[in-house]
Amino acid sequence: xxxxxDRRANPKGKSHGNRQRFLRRARxxxxxxxxxxxxxxxxxxxxxxxxxxEQVTIPARGLQEPRFFHGSKGGNRRHxxxxxxxxxxxxxxxxxxxxxxxxxxxASEDGExxxxxxxxxxxxxxLEILFDGLELPDLVEKSLVETETIGTRRAGLTTVGTPNNLxxxxxxxxxxxxxxxxxxxxxxxxxxxxxxxxxLEALPNRSDAQEELLAEMRARLESxxxxxxMVGYIDPIDLRFDTHVPEKIRKSRAVVFCLMDVSGxxxxxxxxxxxxxxxxxxxxxxxxxxxxELVFIRHTHHAQEVDEETxxxxxxxxxxxxxxxxxxxxxxxxxxxxPQEWNIYGAQVSDGENFGNDSxxxxxxxxxxxxxxxxxxxxxxxxxxxAEDLLQDLSAGDDLWQNYRAVKDQTxxxxxxxxxHAAHIYPIFREFFLPRLKGGxxx
Amino acid sequence: xxxxxxxxxLLFEGPEWSFALLEKARDAIEEIALxxxxxxxYQNQIEIISSEQMxxxxxxxxxxxxxxxxxxxxxxxxxxxxxxxxxQGLAYEIVINSNPxxxxxxxxxxxxxxxxxxxxxxxxxNHFFKNNYLFLQWxxxxxIQDYLAFAKNYIAACEERYGIDAVEEILDAxxxxxxxxxxxxxxxxxxxxxxxxxxxxxxxxYAGSRSLLDIWTDAxxxxxxxxxxxxxxxxxxxxxxxxxxENILYFLxxxxxxxxxxxxxxxxxxxMLAQYFYPQxxxxxxxxxxxxxxxxxxxxxxxxxxxxxxGAYLEMMHSHTNVVLQPDFDDPRYSGINPYALGxxxxxxxxxICEEPTEExxxxxxxxxxxxxxxxxxxxxxxxxRDESFIQQFLSPHLMRKFKLFTLVDDASxxxxxxSHIHNRAGYKAMxxxxxxxxxxxxxxxxxxxxxxxxxxxxxxxxxxxVRDGIHLDEANKDEVLKHLRRLWGxxxxxxxxxxxxxx
Numbered sequence: 009x010x011x012x013x014d015r016r017a018n019p020k021g022k023s024h025g026n027r028q029r030f031l032r033r034a035r036x037x038x039x040x041x042x043x044x045x046x047x048x049x050x051x052x053x054x055x056x057x058x059x060x061x062e063q064v065t066i067p068a069r070g071l072q073e074p075r076f077f078h079g080s081k082g083g084n085r086r087h088x089x090x091x092x093x094x095x096x097x098x099x100x101x102x103x104x105x106x107x108x109x110x111x112x113x114x115a116s117e118d119g120e121x122x123x124x125x126x127x128x129x130x131x132x133x134x135l136e137i138l139f140d141g142l143e144l145p146d147l148v149e150k151s152l153v154e155t156e157t158i159g160t161r162r163a164g165l166t167t168v169g170t171p172n173n174l175x176x177x178x179x180x181x182x183x184x185x186x187x188x189x190x191x192x193x194x195x196x197x198x199x200x201x202x203x204x205x206x207x208l209e210a211l212p213n214r215s216d217a218q219e220e221l222l223a224e225m226r227a228r229l230e231s232x233x234x235x236x237x238m239v240g241y242i243d244p245i246d247l248r249f250d251t252h253v254p255e256k257i258r259k260s261r262a263v264v265f266c267l268m269d270v271s272g273x274x275x276x277x278x279x280x281x282x283x284x285x286x287x288x289x290x291x292x293x294x295x296x297x298x299x300x301e302l303v304f305i306r307h308t309h310h311a312q313e314v315d316e317e318t319x320x321x322x323x324x325x326x327x328x329x330x331x332x333x334x335x336x337x338x339x340x341x342x343x344x345x346x347p348q349e350w351n352i353y354g355a356q357v358s359d360g361e362n363f364g365n366d367s368x369x370x371x372x373x374x375x376x377x378x379x380x381x382x383x384x385x386x387x388x389x390x391x392x393x394x395a396e397d398l399l400q401d402l403s404a405g406d407d408l409w410q411n412y413r414a415v416k417d418q419t420x421x422x423x424x425x426x427x428x429h430a431a432h433i434y435p436i437f438r439e440f441f442l443p444r445l446k447g448g449x450x451x
Numbered sequence: 452x453x454x455x456x457x458x459x460x461l462l463f464e465g466p467e468w469s470f471a472l473l474e475k476a477r478d479a480i481e482e483i484a485l486x487x488x489x490x491x492x493y494q495n496q497i498e499i500i501s502s503e504q505m506x507x508x509x510x511x512x513x514x515x516x517x518x519x520x521x522x523x524x525x526x527x528x529x530x531x532x533x534x535x536x537x538x539q540g541l542a543y544e545i546v547i548n549s550n551p552x553x554x555x556x557x558x559x560x561x562x563x564x565x566x567x568x569x570x571x572x573x574x575x576x577n578h579f580f581k582n583n584y585l586f587l588q589w590x591x592x593x594x595i596q597d598y599l600a601f602a603k604n605y606i607a608a609c610e611e612r613y614g615i616d617a618v619e620e621i622l623d624a625x626x627x628x629x630x631x632x633x634x635x636x637x638x639x640x641x642x643x644x645x646x647x648x649x650x651x652x653x654x655x656x657y658a659g660s661r662s663l664l665d666i667w668t669d670a671x672x673x674x675x676x677x678x679x680x681x682x683x684x685x686x687x688x689x690x691x692x693x694x695x696x697e698n699i700l701y702f703l704x705x706x707x708x709x710x711x712x713x714x715x716x717x718x719x720x721x722x723m724l725a726q727y728f729y730p731q732x733x734x735x736x737x738x739x740x741x742x743x744x745x746x747x748x749x750x751x752x753x754x755x756x757x758x759x760x761x762g763a764y765l766e767m768m769h770s771h772t773n774v775v776l777q778p779d780f781d782d783p784r785y786s787g788i789n790p791y792a793l794g795x796x797x798x799x800x801x802x803x804i805c806e807e808p809t810e811e812x813x814x815x816x817x818x819x820x821x822x823x824x825x826x827x828x829x830x831x832x833x834x835x836x837r838d839e840s841f842i843q844q845f846l847s848p849h850l851m852r853k854f855k856l857f858t859l860v861d862d863a864s865x866x867x868x869x870x871s872h873i874h875n876r877a878g879y880k881a882m883x884x885x886x887x888x889x890x891x892x893x894x895x896x897x898x899x900x901x902x903x904x905x906x907x908x909x910x911x912x913x914x915x916x917x918v919r920d921g922i923h924l925d926e927a928n929k930d931e932v933l934k935h936l937r938r939l940w941g942x943x944x945x946x947x948x949x950x951x952x953x954x955x
Binding site for chain 2: 028
């Protein structure tokens with residue numbers, strides 16, 4: 009008798025289906041809050057979303073479960089309460105304001121009526137909602153690069169194979185079915201008959217009837233044994249083997265080049281905006297590819313590949329020559345990331361200043377060397393918060409902006425935007441990656 | 452307090468539990484439950500689960516086999532948030548009214564807690580489920596697990612076939628009417644043999660093909676020969692539809708002009724589960740009182756047999772005391788009368804009345820005062836009452852004094868609240884009456900009935916809310932529920948409030 013069952017090993021997340029239905033239902037509200045939270049989020053610790061999830065509070069609108077129940081006001085009610093201290097019959101107490109009386113039993117069952125509902129989204133759910141509706145650009149025009157490796161996958165059962173692939177369960181099941189169908193005598197039937205015969209044989213003197221019976225039983229035993237020999241316990245036709253077929257496994261990987269101007273004109277505010285942008289890009293691409301790598305290139309009048317920490321926080325002084333960074337990117341691509349194996353993305357942040365006529369060289373580098381091997385290249389220019397004219401008029405701008413506009417006119421998979429506030433980043437990011445139905449629409 | 456004998460017979464030592472220890476403890480508890488208390492039990496199936504799984508079970512009204520719906524996801528999200536931030540603990544156990552009786556124990560519990568929980572759920576609640584008349588008459592402990600499995604699969608199949616939105620729409624509407632989906636007084640009308648056969652045919656088909664979702668449609672059933680002729684008088688029409696009808700879900704399932712057969716089956720599932728839970732709502736005080744009394748008796752018995760260490764006994768008593776705490780009305784922790792506290796106190800009081808009756812008890816309870824077998828008296832009470840009648844019958848003046856009960860009257864026409872009764876000779880009877888009323892679900896839940904539906908005319912569905920003591924429905928919720936109701940009925944629905952002027 010089993011009184012106890014250990015269920016701890018049962019699969020977790022039994023209520024996963026319920027949760028999905030809940031998120032689906034509250035999607036709009038959640039999306040709204042997630043967008044807002046990413047806009048206001050500070051990116052101090054290098055992670056936009058905590059691993060253990062993100063607390064969101066959404067309006068309970070649409071999540072109510074209405075019921076018929078008595079209102080909390082009016083009428084003639086009696087409450088029996090415990091803990092009387094000094095009351096005697098006829099004492100009066102002032103009515104509490106606006107509540108359900110001191111006795112809260114008329115309040116709704118579920119704490120409904122609360123206007124807000126708080127819960128925790130996991131990191132995956134958060135990102136899923138954050139990037140909802142976004143797509144990799146140019147999926148159609150430029151096929152994604154995939155590397156192929158050969159793996160194996162199970163492909164059902166066959167009747168031939170090597171012993172190590174024998175599928176015991178199926179084989180034994182076939183054997184059992186065949187034995188039943190062909191009425192193979194069981195070994196117990198044989199043993200019983202045998203022992204009966206032995207019993208008869210052991211008798212010192214047998215009657216005629218017994219002799220007859222013995223002869224008949226011997227004949228039966230013989231036919232039984234013959235049948236057992238003919239209908240084997242396991243026959244070659246019972247055998248089943250697992251088979252595996254080779255399969256091409258496609259794997260896609262991406263590298264994101266983050267290029268940033270760190271010359272003196274780029275202050276903390278500009279860098280912070282740049283960082284938000286790179287973070288979003290990284291989070292988004294990491295969801296689209298199995299493997300994503302980041303390359304950080306910073307430049308002043310010369311470019312260096314650096315680690316993340318240095319990239320965002322180290323200070324550097326010097327002039328500004330943007331083309332050095334593009335050169336560096338080209339160099340790294342030819343060294344480490346052959347375009348036939350990697351999906352290459354470029355993202356550049358700058359304040360728009362450049363030295364002399366270097367911008368012309370940038371345009372040339374982009375058009376001839378980089379854009380042909382990139383899936384996508386996004387340029388973000390950080391402008392002063394009060395630079396209304398620049399934000400309004402996209403044709404205005406410095407040398408670099410003008411040259412990039414020329415690039416934009418010639419290529420589809422190049423995008424450029426201006427930002428001044430942290431709140432601009434996310435909408436602009438979404439614009440970059442919205443499914444492009446009618447060709448490029450921005451800038 | 453019973454004295455502990457010198458202990459070589461200890462069931463366990465230390466806080467760690469193991470399956471062998473649980474088995475041993477269970478046997479010891481069973482010995483007392485069967486041979487001393489004389490309980491009558493379903494076979495137990497005790498399952499050990501993690502806190503995560505407990506949260507799962509929580510959100511699905513305690514039934515792990517429950518069908519899927521967003522509201523359970525919402526409850527899970529809320530409970531999880533409360534639990535993770537430490538604002539709410541988890542119950543130590545959940546027990547299901549089924550045969551075998553399934554109870555869930557958390558793995559985080561110490562051995563002492565496991566023993567307490569087992570005595571409470573697997574023996575106390577178990578006995579109550581198996582013997583109380585409400586459960587016997589209204590629930591099917593043998594069939595509930597199968598029915599839940601059927602419901603879950605059926606709803607999943609509907610989602611696949613008609614889409615999640617379509618199913619959600621009906622379930623949302625059904626849930627909104629859940630409290631109006633039970634038969635309170637009359638037995639549910641038995642399906643006719645014709646209906647039963649059609650249902651069986653369809654369910655067989657469902658089990659076989661897992662895709663055929665039609666239930667007894669006109670096609671499978673043949674046309675309703677008793678359909679009302681156009682000019683039938685109102686009385687005949689109402690009789691034909693079993694009106695007035697308190698079970699709105701039942702009425703819609705049978706008579707809604709717009710629902711598809713599978714939608715009717717969904718409503719049926721919702722109302723079957725509402726009916727299944729209805730006895731639990733009516734016996735909260737008794738059920739918890741019974742379970743708490745049983746665990747209290749058993750652990751004391753185990754301790755006096757020397758089978759529990761003092762440490763374990765104190766841990767159990769500590770937990771027990773927390774459970775039966777009743778804060779005063781002006782205490783910030785007060786949130787209504789604690790069913791554990793009231794139930795347990797009443798069970799202990801009944802035992803006291805049997806064993807050491809006072810003169811007052813002999814006046815009030817001539818039948819049981821000085822009764823020579825308190826076990827029998829308690830078992831009889833557990834079997835034959837629900838909260839309302841139990842309080843009406845057994846709440847003693849002694850207990851009313853102990854709880855220092857008093858009655859507050861909140862009359863809309865008066866400026867202030869008035870203390871109408873306190874725990875004295877003049878107040879006992881009225882106060883007992885008022886407290887019992889507080890547990891009368893038929894009084895607590897609004898009385899709403901389907902009174903008319905002119906199927907051959909404008910098809911307006913008319914509901915009547917019988918207002919008692921001038922207490923009306925919550926307006927915002929009422930409007931929302933009516934929207935759901937219109938969806939299920941397909942035509943105009945009106946809800947009239949009718950004041951009753953009985954009572955003083």
